[in-house]
Amino acid sequence: MDNFKEYGFCVKETFTKRELKNFEETFKDILSMQMYKMRLEFSDDISRDVRLINAVNPDALNEVMQMVRNTCEGHRLAASRRLEEIGSELLGNRNKVIISGPSLFINIPSSNSRKYSWHSEQNWYPKRRNFINVWVPIIFDRLHETSMEVCIASHKKDWFYFSEYTGYADKFDKDANVQYEIPDNLIRDYKEIIPDVKLNEALFFDGKLVHRSIDNVSDRVLFTVVFRMYDYSNDLTLSSNWADLPYNRKSLGYPNINVKI
Ligand SMILES: O=C(O)CCC(=O)C(=O)O
Numbered sequence: 190m191d192n193f194k195e196y197g198f199c200v201k202e203t204f205t206k207r208e209l210k211n212f213e214e215t216f217k218d219i220l221s222m223q224m225y226k227m228r229l230e231f232s233d234d235i236s237r238d239v240r241l242i243n244a245v246n247p248d249a250l251n252e253v254m255q256m257v258r259n260t261c262e263g264h265r266l267a268a269s270r271r272l273e274e275i276g277s278e279l280l281g282n283r284n285k286v287i288i289s290g291p292s293l294f295i296n297i298p299s300s301n302s303r304k305y306s307w308h309s310e311q312n313w314y315p316k317r318r319n320f321i322n323v324w325v326p327i328i329f330d331r332l333h334e335t336s337m338e339v340c341i342a343s344h345k346k347d348w349f350y351f352s353e354y355t356g357y358a359d360k361f362d363k364d365a366n367v368q369y370e371i372p373d374n375l376i377r378d379y380k381e382i383i384p385d386v387k388l389n390e391a392l393f394f395d396g397k398l399v400h401r402s403i404d405n406v407s408d409r410v411l412f413t414v415v416f417r418m419y420d421y422s423n424d425l426t427l428s429s430n431w432a433d434l435p436y437n438r439k440s441l442g443y444p445n446i447n448v449k450i
Pocket residue numbers: 294296304305310322324336337400401402403413415
């Protein structure tokens with residue numbers, strides 16, 4: 190808890206290995222279903238299977254990632270009491286916590302297409318004033334600099350400017366993720382760290398903490414599920430959509446919805 194306030198992140202035991210195993214099995218079932226439809230051979234070697242489906246059709250893998258989120262096992266993870274307890278405490282003992290996820294993140298060796306460069310979730314969800322992220326390894330432990338990189342205590346700064354593009358590492362790539370990239374020169378003063386996160390632990394981090402994907406130099410595909418937990422109490426909007434982008438005129442609020450503090 191002190192760690193979290195001071196550094197913007199902490200690692201805590203959260204899910205049981207059984208809960209994670211059930212989710213992993215569901216993920217494999219859905220992957221195998223999708224591969225069957227595509228006439229691809231499912232081998233039960235998850236790294237090989239994911240690389241194959243991604244090479245043939247990355248959108249087919251994206252669909253698997255969406256489907257698994259909406260399975261009973263996915264919902265069961267999101268409904269974890271322990272997750273709720275830790276999350277609401279970090280949000281300031283709020284009992285009206287809104288949760289999104291589990292969103293699946295996949296990091297393929299020697300590939301940039303599914304990675305995120307330096308960013309802060311605050312820039313993705315600018316209407317939200319109090320939220321945390323929960324980063325949870327599945328399938329493998331994430332020790333020895335194989336988790337995610339964070340800029341220590343960068344959450345103390347309210348806002349970082351960023352550049353928005355599709356690609357990675359300053360290169361346009363239509364098949365890569367959209368980046369809201371915080372340039373290196375704006376975070377030069379922060380120390381960086383890649384925390385160890387064991388299989389039954391979760392890395393909790395502040396919505397404003399600057400972070401990025403690691404370069405996967407191993408020979409295994411790395412899998413993570415991520416939740417975002419929001420306390421909407423002080424948000425100046427009636428919109429329930431955490432991912433709503435401002436200024437697009439698609440979902441305007443009402444005048445005078447101002448929190449009186
Ligand atoms: O795990 C990764 O590669 C990036 C995760 C991330 O950016 C997030 O959880 O917000």
